[in-house]
Amino acid sequence: MAAASPLSPADLAVAQAVLASIAEEMGEALGRSAYSPNIKERRDFSCAVFDGHGQMVSQAAHIPVHLGAMPAAVRAVMTLAPFEAGDVLAVNDPFLGGTHLPDVTTVAPVFAVGSAGEPIGFVATRAHHADIGGIAPGSMPVARELLQEGLVIPPIRLVRAGTIEEAALALIVRNSRAPEERRGDFRAQLAATALGAARLEAAAARFGVEGLRARFEALLGHGERVIRAVIRDIPDGRYSFTDRLEVGAEGLAIRLALEIAGDEAHFDFSGTDPETELASVNAVAAVTRSACYYVVRCLAGPDAPANEGCYRPIRFTLPDRSVVNAGPPRAVSAGNVETSQRITDVALGALAQALPDRIPAASSGTMNNLTIGGYDHARGRPYAYYETIAGGAGGGPRRPGRSGVHTHMTNTMNTPIEALPLAYPFTVERYELRPGTGGAGAHPGGDGLVREYLFHDEATVTIVSERRRYAPWGLAGGEPGAVGRNTLIRADGTREDLGARAEVRVGPGDRVRIETPGGGGWGEV
Numbered sequence: 001m002a003a004a005s006p007l008s009p010a011d012l013a014v015a016q017a018v019l020a021s022i023a024e025e026m027g028e029a030l031g032r033s034a035y036s037p038n039i040k041e042r043r044d045f046s047c048a049v050f051d052g053h054g055q056m057v058s059q060a061a062h063i064p065v066h067l068g069a070m071p072a073a074v075r076a077v078m079t080l081a082p083f084e085a086g087d088v089l090a091v092n093d094p095f096l097g098g099t100h101l102p103d104v105t106t107v108a109p110v111f112a113v114g115s116a117g118e119p120i121g122f123v124a125t126r127a128h129h130a131d132i133g134g135i136a137p138g139s140m141p142v143a144r145e146l147l148q149e150g151l152v153i154p155p156i157r158l159v160r161a162g163t164i165e166e167a168a169l170a171l172i173v174r175n176s177r178a179p180e181e182r183r184g185d186f187r188a189q190l191a192a193t194a195l196g197a198a199r200l201e202a203a204a205a206r207f208g209v210e211g212l213r214a215r216f217e218a219l220l221g222h223g224e225r226v227i228r229a230v231i232r233d234i235p236d237g238r239y240s241f242t243d244r245l246e247v248g249a250e251g252l253a254i255r256l257a258l259e260i261a262g263d264e265a266h267f268d269f270s271g272t273d274p275e276t277e278l279a280s281v282n283a284v285a286a287v288t289r290s291a292c293y294y295v296v297r298c299l300a301g302p303d304a305p306a307n308e309g310c311y312r313p314i315r316f317t318l319p320d321r322s323v324v325n326a327g328p329p330r331a332v333s334a335g336n337v338e339t340s341q342r343i344t345d346v347a348l349g350a351l352a353q354a355l356p357d358r359i360p361a362a363s364s365g366t367m368n369n370l371t372i373g374g375y376d377h378a379r380g381r382p383y384a385y386y387e388t389i390a391g392g393a394g395g396g397p398r399r400p401g402r403s404g405v406h407t408h409m410t411n412t413m414n415t416p417i418e419a420l421p422l423a424y425p426f427t428v429e430r431y432e433l434r435p436g437t438g439g440a441g442a443h444p445g446g447d448g449l450v451r452e453y454l455f456h457d458e459a460t461v462t463i464v465s466e467r468r469r470y471a472p473w474g475l476a477g478g479e480p481g482a483v484g485r486n487t488l489i490r491a492d493g494t495r496e497d498l499g500a501r502a503e504v505r506v507g508p509g510d511r512v513r514i515e516t517p518g519g520g521g522w523g524e525v
Contacts, residue, residue, distance in 0.1 A: 052121055073126070100334075363408060440479040
């Protein structure tokens with residue numbers, strides 16, 4: 001266990017606020033300067049600050065699945081050392097620190113002003129790009145292998161000593177269906193990264209290099225102590241839970257045995273089904289760990305720190321080549337967005353046995369991913385669009401679940417329907433709650449949503465979702481939430497149930513309706 005810091009609580013509070021403000025300001029710069037609605041409107045990005053060893057010391061209140069996995073990306077690009085001031089590294093390879101290919105991470109080493117040698121720390125952004133190549137617009141296809149999902153970027157230098165490596169950037173944007181939008185989003189990431197580096201340099205000048213390093217270690221130690229205290233409040237024992245992904249006739253099982261012993265937690269996924277070629281639901285280890293870190297962190301108070309020290313009391317057993325620890329060349333795009341949600345459900349289901357008065361029922365359990373792409377004939381340009389759609393939150397021991405919200409591993413905002421026809425050849429014709437879809441209970445689950453798209457030009461639509469067959473479960477006698485449904489409605493009125501995952505061609509007058517799941521109910525009525 002980490003020893004208590006010689007710094008005063010006031011010193012730690014100030015340092016925590018300074019570093020968190022760096023990450024938050026980076027996020028504001030990224031969101032305000034991005035081109036794509038996915039980053040600008042939905043805010044599908046995350047920012048964080050790291051020490052010189054690549055340990056995350058602070059993060060913004062962004063996206064859990066990004067942030068828990070980001071330290072692996074930072075340590076992956078550290079292999080490109082030595083660095084100099086003004087360098088920016090980039091990576092999206094899921095098997096080298098990434099999550100899935102649309103999520104591109106930029107990392108800048110930061111040096112104290114007037115000093116040379118090793119960096120005092122790093123700052124990083126991760127943003128979901130609306131298209132990074134692959135076999136379908138939006139780079140979230142119904143794929144069988146990684147290369148079908150888009151361009152794989154190993155750790156590279158994107159900026160060298162303050163000068164953009166134009167050949168590298170040109171290679172990346174040329175592999176996107178919307179190259180100018182990609183270039184704009186990358187420039188936004190680089191601007192946010194440069195801002196973060198400047199702010200961390202200023203923190204080093206304020207506290208001194210050794211003072212800043214002492215604060216890094218003290219904050220990491222504080223995070224460890226807080227989470228150890230949280231785990232100590234969980235009764236010792238071994239708690240098992242199983243849930244399934246909707247792949248194949250029997251589904252893919254995710255099995256967890258959560259062992260609590262004193263102030264340590266062990267997430268043992270032995271017995272989980274092997275990785276699959278049938279869908280892109282394979283999750284890399286960093287995504288699985290990220291979901292479990294999130295669940296434990298949820299048990300801490302709102303003022304608890306958010307840094308990598310919080311992860312120290314948590315251990316894992318992740319079977320090789322399983323759906324929670326996939327390897328190349330497996331497709332992984334849905335592993336990041338869908339399997340991360342199911343891992344969260346499994347972890348909460350296990351914890352509910354130990355803490356029945358604290359854990360809510362399952363939320364909608366899917367991000368309801370939708371990508372649309374094609375050629376916009378009216379505007380004379382190609383386009384690619386991506387969004388996730390909210391659902392119902394699970395009811396809990398203290399209150400009902402909320403309706404129409406993003407839950408758990410996604411923390412993005414709604415894409416305003418007013419913004420879409422300004423940029424794309426489709427409109428949202430129906431957007432409303434889906435009454436009665438939350439599970440009944442003393443505290444019922446929240447309702448899902450209905451979002452229906454009308455197309456004015458030809459396009460390719462890809463849907464990657466879950467909870468269309470296996471409903472979000474209730475707890476303590478509560479009923480499950482309703483499953484979701486995806487429907488293609490042709491211009492002539494014919495309808496087709498698209499299942500959980502589909503790729504379809506649409507034309508003018510066609511509609512796609514997404515009906516998202518409700519949350520499970522908690523407690524008997």
